[in-house]
Amino acid sequence: MNTLILFPVLFPITAAVAFNLITFKTRASRNIVTASVIIVNFLLVLLAFRFAAIPELQLVKTNSILDIYFKVDKLGILFSLLVSLLWICTAFYSFEYMKHEGREKSFFTFFTATLGVTLGIAFAGNLFTMYLFYEFLTLVTFPLVIHSGSEEAMQVGRKYLKYSFFGAALVLAGIALLYMSGSNFSFTGYGVINTVDVKSRGLLIFTYCLFFVGFGVKAAVVPLHAWLPSAMVAPTPVSSLLHAVAVVKVGIFALTRVTYYIFGAQVIKTIDSIYFVGPLVVFTILLGSILAYHQDNLKKRLAYSTISQLGYIILGLILLNRDSLTGALMHLVNHAVIKITLFFCVGAVMYMTGKKTIQEIKGIGKEMPITMGCFSIAAISLIGIPPTNGFVSKWYLALGGLHENRAIFVIILLTSALLTAAYLIPIIITAFFPGEDYRPSVSRRDPPANMLVPIVILTAVVVLLGLFPNLVLNFIKVIAVEVI
Amino acid sequence: MAAAANFPLLIILILFLSSFMMPVLKRVKAVKWLSLSSILLCVVLSVLTLAYVQQNGAFLYKVGHFEAPWGNELKIGYLEAIMSIMFTSIAALITWASFFSADYEIKEKNIMLYYTLCGMLLASLLGILYSNDIFNCFVFIELSSIAACGIVVVKDKKENIKAGVKYLILSSLGSGLVLMGIAFLYSITGNLNIGFIHQELVKVKDLYHNTLIISLGLFTVGLGVKSAMFPVHIWLPDAHTYAPSSSSALLSSLVLKAYILLYIKIIYRVFGIEIVKTLPILEIVLVMGAVGMIFGSILALLQKDLKRMIAYSSVAQIGYIFFGIGLGNILGLMAAIFHIISHALTKSALFLIAGNIIERIHSKEISRLKGIGIEMPITLGVFVVCALSMVGIPLFAGFNSKWNFALAIIDSNRILFIAVLVASSLLNALYYLPIIINAYFGEENTKDRVYMSKEKSLGALLPILILAFAIIYLGISSNGIIDLIAKSVSNL
Numbered sequence: 001m002n003t004l005i006l007f008p009v010l011f012p013i014t015a016a017v018a019f020n021l022i023t024f025k026t027r028a029s030r031n032i033v034t035a036s037v038i039i040v041n042f043l044l045v046l047l048a049f050r051f052a053a054i055p056e057l058q059l060v061k062t063n064s065i066l067d068i069y070f071k072v073d074k075l076g077i078l079f080s081l082l083v084s085l086l087w088i089c090t091a092f093y094s095f096e097y098m099k100h101e102g103r104e105k106s107f108f109t110f111f112t113a114t115l116g117v118t119l120g121i122a123f124a125g126n127l128f129t130m131y132l133f134y135e136f137l138t139l140v141t142f143p144l145v146i147h148s149g150s151e152e153a154m155q156v157g158r159k160y161l162k163y164s165f166f167g168a169a170l171v172l173a174g175i176a177l178l179y180m181s182g183s184n185f186s187f188t189g190y191g192v193i194n195t196v197d198v199k200s201r202g203l204l205i206f207t208y209c210l211f212f213v214g215f216g217v218k219a220a221v222v223p224l225h226a227w228l229p230s231a232m233v234a235p236t237p238v239s240s241l242l243h244a245v246a247v248v249k250v251g252i253f254a255l256t257r258v259t260y261y262i263f264g265a266q267v268i269k270t271i272d273s274i275y276f277v278g279p280l281v282v283f284t285i286l287l288g289s290i291l292a293y294h295q296d297n298l299k300k301r302l303a304y305s306t307i308s309q310l311g312y313i314i315l316g317l318i319l320l321n322r323d324s325l326t327g328a329l330m331h332l333v334n335h336a337v338i339k340i341t342l343f344f345c346v347g348a349v350m351y352m353t354g355k356k357t358i359q360e361i362k363g364i365g366k367e368m369p370i371t372m373g374c375f376s377i378a379a380i381s382l383i384g385i386p387p388t389n390g391f392v393s394k395w396y397l398a399l400g401g402l403h404e405n406r407a408i409f410v411i412i413l414l415t416s417a418l419l420t421a422a423y424l425i426p427i428i429i430t431a432f433f434p435g436e437d438y439r440p441s442v443s444r445r446d447p448p449a450n451m452l453v454p455i456v457i458l459t460a461v462v463v464l465l466g467l468f469p470n471l472v473l474n475f476i477k478v479i480a481v482e483v484i
Numbered sequence: 485m486a487a488a489a490n491f492p493l494l495i496i497l498i499l500f501l502s503s504f505m506m507p508v509l510k511r512v513k514a515v516k517w518l519s520l521s522s523i524l525l526c527v528v529l530s531v532l533t534l535a536y537v538q539q540n541g542a543f544l545y546k547v548g549h550f551e552a553p554w555g556n557e558l559k560i561g562y563l564e565a566i567m568s569i570m571f572t573s574i575a576a577l578i579t580w581a582s583f584f585s586a587d588y589e590i591k592e593k594n595i596m597l598y599y600t601l602c603g604m605l606l607a608s609l610l611g612i613l614y615s616n617d618i619f620n621c622f623v624f625i626e627l628s629s630i631a632a633c634g635i636v637v638v639k640d641k642k643e644n645i646k647a648g649v650k651y652l653i654l655s656s657l658g659s660g661l662v663l664m665g666i667a668f669l670y671s672i673t674g675n676l677n678i679g680f681i682h683q684e685l686v687k688v689k690d691l692y693h694n695t696l697i698i699s700l701g702l703f704t705v706g707l708g709v710k711s712a713m714f715p716v717h718i719w720l721p722d723a724h725t726y727a728p729s730s731s732s733a734l735l736s737s738l739v740l741k742a743y744i745l746l747y748i749k750i751i752y753r754v755f756g757i758e759i760v761k762t763l764p765i766l767e768i769v770l771v772m773g774a775v776g777m778i779f780g781s782i783l784a785l786l787q788k789d790l791k792r793m794i795a796y797s798s799v800a801q802i803g804y805i806f807f808g809i810g811l812g813n814i815l816g817l818m819a820a821i822f823h824i825i826s827h828a829l830t831k832s833a834l835f836l837i838a839g840n841i842i843e844r845i846h847s848k849e850i851s852r853l854k855g856i857g858i859e860m861p862i863t864l865g866v867f868v869v870c871a872l873s874m875v876g877i878p879l880f881a882g883f884n885s886k887w888n889f890a891l892a893i894i895d896s897n898r899i900l901f902i903a904v905l906v907a908s909s910l911l912n913a914l915y916y917l918p919i920i921i922n923a924y925f926g927e928e929n930t931k932d933r934v935y936m937s938k939e940k941s942l943g944a945l946l947p948i949l950i951l952a953f954a955i956i957y958l959g960i961s962s963n964g965i966i967d968l969i970a971k972s973v974s975n976l
Contacts, residue, residue: 060960065887066878132878137875142921149927156885165875165913169906172876176890176902 001056005070005123008044008080008166012037012116019109027104031095038091041115042084048123049077056125064180068132069186071125074479075261076327079253080122083331086245086340087115089454093344094237096450097351101235107147111237113140118246121253127178127185127262130254131171134218138164141247144238145231156230158336163227167217174210177203187257189482191264196271204263205271211258212277219251220307222284224415228307232299236347237297244306244339251312252332260483265320274318276397281318282412289419296357300340301423304380308416309335315409316397320424322480324400330475331393334465338378338390341458345375348447348455358427363434370446372431374459379424381462384417389465392473488536488794489545491529492558492614495568498522498529498606503603512595516586519599520579523606526572530812534565542975543687544616544679552616553677559616562972563821565964566744567613570825571738574832575606577947579837582730583946587726588843594602598638602734605631609742618666618754619676621746625710627745629655632739635731636723647722654709654719660849661706669754678753696755700765703750710744713769713806714776717799724795729839732791736798737832741824748817751976761812770810774904776803778816780973781911789848790841793915794834797874800908801827807901808889814973815895819888826881826924826958833951837867840948844938850919857923858933862945864918864923866952873955876909881958888966911961 015037024030034387047057055072071079094111117136124130138161146157178185181200184192196204213224220228228248232239241246268274288308295301313335316328348371355361365372381388394413401409446452448463465472502522502964506515539545542561550556579602586595608631611624634838635653637648670676672692673684689696712720726731753759760766780800787793802821808820840863841856857864873882886909893901922929939945958965 066884066960066962135877143925146921146925149925149930154926156920157925158918161913161917165910169876169910172886173890173902173906176887176894177899180891180894192517196894231692399898 001378002055002098002173004044004048005057005072006053006059008041008048008084009070009116009120009123011044012041012112012119016109016113016116016449019105019112024105027099029396029433030104030108034112035088035091035095037112038084038087039113039318041119043177045080045084045119050071050144053139054398057421065128067126067185068129069125070123070129071187072123074475074482075253075256076476078329078333078479079249081400082249082336083122084115086241086336089340089458090237093347093451093454094235096448097237098235100351100457101147103147103149106143107235110140110143110420113244114144114242118250120175121250124433125186127175127187127354130257131168131175134171134215134250136395137247137250138168141242143351144242145234147235147238148233150233153233156227156233157229160227163217163224167214167224170210170214174207174214177207178208185262187261189261191260191262191267193263193267194266200214201271204267205273205276208258208263208268208271208273212255212273212280214338215254215258216280216314217251218247219255219310219340220248220284221314222281222287222307222310225278225284225288229295229300229303230249232297232303236299236343239303240340240343240347243303244343245336247311248306249332249336251311251319255314256317256329259402260315260325269320274320275316276401281311281315284308285315285412285416286419289423293419293423295423296359298349298356298358298361298427299343301358301427302342302346305420305423308420309339312394312397312413312416314401315413319400319404319409320484321400321403322477323396325484326473326476327398327400329398329479330389330396330469330473333472334381334393334462337458337461338382341374341455341462344451344458345371345378345456348451351451352445352447358430361427362430365428365431366434367444368446369444371455372428372454374455375431376428377459378430379460381466383421383424386478387463389462389469391466392469438443446469488532489543491533491536492545492560492564492568492610493547495526495529495572496611496614498526499603499607499610503600503607503675506596506600506603511594512592515596515599516583519603520583522603523576525577525941526606527576529568530565530568530572533560534562534569537562537565552677553680556620556637557616557677558614559678560614561975562968563745563748565970566611566941566972567741567824568610570828571606571610571613571742574737574828575602575734575881577950578730578733578832580714580837581839581944581947582728584739584940585839585843586728588904589730589839590638594638594640598635598728598731601631601634601638604736605635605734605739609738612742612746616678617676618669618678618681618750622659622663625659625743625746628739628742629659629710630691631734635725635734638731639726639728641723641726643724647719647726651719651723654716658706658709659740661702661709664707665699665702668702670696671695678749680866681754684754685755685759689762693762696759697763697765700750700755700760700763703747704765704769707743708806711740711747712799712802712924714779714803717776717780718803720799721792721795723794724798724835725789729791729835730841732795733832733835734837737828739826740798740802744802744809744820744824745940748809748820748976752817757812764931766810766812768810769806770812773803773805773807773810774901777807777908778803778911781908781915785911785915788850790853790919791835791838791848793804794831794838795848797912797915798827798831800912801831804885804889804908807904808892811892811896811898813892813896814880816941817887817973818966818969819885821973822888822962822966823885823958825965826873826885826955829881829951829954829958832872833866833948833955834870836951837863837870838949840933840940840944844940853919853924854922854929855931855933856938857920858930858935859938860940861936862939864920865949866948867923868920869952869955871920873959874916879956879959881955881962883959884962
């Protein structure tokens with residue numbers, strides 16, 4: 001039953017095509033269908049794990065490069081579960097939120113298609129298949145970014161395309177360079193490149209840098225991050241899901257694949273690539289935090305925060321030891337949950353009150369206590385204060401830094417944690433302690449259940465993962481053992 | 485199947501005879517069907533020729549009684565067989581498409597002339613392709629120039645005449661240079677038959693080093709002008725923009741390619757790659773190709789007129805092909821030949837689409853194409869396929885081209901040129917994607933547009949649908965064709 005792997009990828013895409021053709025009579029019926037498609041797809045993902053005897057599938061192989069091959073391994077399972085669960089939350093949230101954005105048909109079509117493409121990346125078994133879905137991801141998310149259709153959105157959309165295609169082109173060049181060295185490209189535990197000699201060293205460094213920058217575009221590595229804050233013009237569910245989970249995490253996921261499953265940790269260590277990519281990562285962490293501090297627009301502030309947090313994850317990846325990789329993958333999961341909660345809260349404020357900037361939200365905590373309460377918990381977690389999940393991942397990242405005898409990285413992590421506090425705490429303070437000139441409004445207006453329930457559930461997850469991290473942690477430790 | 489050896493000559497004769505019959509016919513409809521049916525017959529004959537070549541290998545065909553070097557010869561190998569299938573089938577599709585657009589674009593009295601010229605053009609292009617005699621090639625070049633200018637001016641408007649004259653002058657200049665190149669070769673080898681010239685050149689190459697440089701230089705510039713190599717492409721944008729769309733499609737996808745194929749023949753058969761490598765010409769071709777890849781795209785980016793943009797995009801794509809030839813290795817040549825095919829498919833589709841759009845919205849301006857994806861969903865759907873192929877998204881033919889170029893670059897140890905490839909494909913994205921975006925998205929763009937309101941009939945759309953299918957097919961399963969190209973390259 002190997003073909004089972006294909007279902008989670010193709011089912012949403014097929015459904016999306018169908019959505020485009022069917023005209024739903026009422027909004028409710030579309031919501032029910034969309035929700036069931038996404039939930040069924042989650043079950044399909046589980047089914048694929050359970051019943052695919054040999055979890056790999058050679059779909060098309062027409063020549064040595066055009067080789068579409070799927071394989072489910074532990075990293076893929078981690079990512080696909082994360083994606084499909086968060087997709088369900090976002091679906092319910094968007095049913096309510098998209099009411100005021102309009103053009104829901106187009107939104108849910110591409111929203112569903114993106115799920116399939118993202119799972120395609122999760123299940124890709126070789127570099128080419130991943131590249132293929134990586135390109136498709138750009139194409140299916142583009143309509144979501146420009147959803148409002150305004151002139152500004154179109155401009156941002158063009159920027160998004162330019163950045164993405166630039167990245168993809170670099171990746172393709174990287175694949176071509178690797179191809180000439182004659183290795184195969186299926187993702188394998190310790191990498192497929194075995195030997196590094198003096199002659200090939202320079203070329204390997206160059207190739208790795210191409211991949212790093214290429215995938216780094218989606219992972220918003222400075223200086224290729226500019227599209228991410230701009231893309232905040234998209235509706236909040238898009239910002240939260242795509243720009244906290246799907247798109248940016250796909251960049252990270254792809255980098256993990258290339259680093260550990262193509263090059264192999266040993267090779268990366270031998271070619272000392274950390275000296276080339278390390279500075280970029282440090283810049284990303286610090287610059288993201290510093291710029292976040294200067295944003296008035298709440299969504300933009302969160303976007304820059306994303307850039308900085310993604311830097312953490314990449315730092316964990318390139319430190320190349322088990323603890324750092326564990327930390328990185330933990331943070332991949334945790335940051336996704338935290339950031340989606342934060343975005344949902346900000347979106348809820350926008351939806352209920354239309355307020356977008358930090359000055360406007362004075363005293364909003366009194367009006368929307370549950371929403372802002374959840375926001376505070378998620379914010380605390382992002383800063384890295386126990387007992388939340390952010391603490392766990394940062395702990396492992398710090399351990400990883402110490403392992404390498406590079407205390408500098410720990411210092412950077414701590415500095416950035418302080419900066420994180422500096423840009424998140426003021427939001428909480430303004431929300432709950434408006435000062436004396438604030439006249440409380442009478443109404444309590446937390447958002448409707450469709451939006452509130454996902455927020456509360458996700459906040460609960462944030463805390464639970466902090467209290468009982470072992471469930472995820474053990475799984476990730478197994479992954480780390482398999483690749484380093 | 486021994487008779488199949490006669491098919492190439494038969495193809496040329498059928499096309500010439502049918503096109504000379506056209507002026508005699510009275511009814512336009514009869515002319516159209518004669519044109520299409522003769523080309524379709526040639527498609528069948530070309531396929532049979534390929535089958536024959538696959539069985540018996542490349543063969544020389546003696547025209548008339550005399551043996552070469554006195555008599556004329558055709559040489560049919562894999563390259564000729566594949567290319568003749570491509571030429572005839574794309575010409576058939578374009579002819580089919582022109583049935584639906586000619587009445588709109590060409591005056592009634594000129595329609596018969598148009599089909600006559602098309603037949604002559606195709607025949608002479610195939611003549612260039614098949615002939616193993618370099619002077620014979622020249623004759624066909626001249627014929628094709630006249631016919632090509634003819635299908636540009638057939639629209640009979642002021643700007644057409646201007647573009648046609650510009651094309652005619654530059655094209656004649658190109659032919660003149662080619663003729664001089666031939667003269668130099670003749671003076672040192674005493675032969676016009678390609679095989680014999682090569683034999684003699686191998687003997688005298690050390691004596692006439694400079695003559696060889698001059699001669700190959702003349703061929704390069706001469707054929708470069710005719711196939712719009714950067715920077716001698718200046719005739720192309722005007723000619724492609726003002727010609728009827730079906731003519732532009734023919735010019736861009738086939739006419740340019742025939743001259744490039746002749747250039748490949750001159751490098752690999754007349755001179756031989758060993759001799760060419762001792763001359764500095766290929767390096768120049770490489771650089772010109774690379775510069776064309778970038779500047780063609782940049783110029784395309786600046787255009788406001790849809791057809792002019794596609795025309796400049798051709799300049800860039802021709803740059804790719806010359807770039808592949810200039811790399812001077814087998815992989816480069818294979819990439820160039822593959823790109824000849826993939827570009828012919830894409831560009832003919834794009835020009836036909838441009839024709840459809842211009843006919844329906846009565847404007848060439850790119851800025852007027854907003855929301856057209858709603859009104860002409862099928863046409864624009866094919867446009868998306870072509871654009872994605874141009875950008876080099878996997879599963880489309882363009883990706884395979886680009887991939888082959890990348891491999892060829894690495895194989896020739898000039899890794900820095902990968903940057904050119906990357907930059908060029910990004911530039912492609914920059915000018916194709918905005919059209920798609922504005923066609924499908926944006927609130928203002930899509931307001932008040934009626935779904936399918938301006939679409940053409942399915943019959944008119946059939947050619948571009950077939951081309952789109954071919955682009956995807958070449959993108960997914962390119963192995964067969966690559967194998968054939970590999971065989972043709974090894975037998976050059």
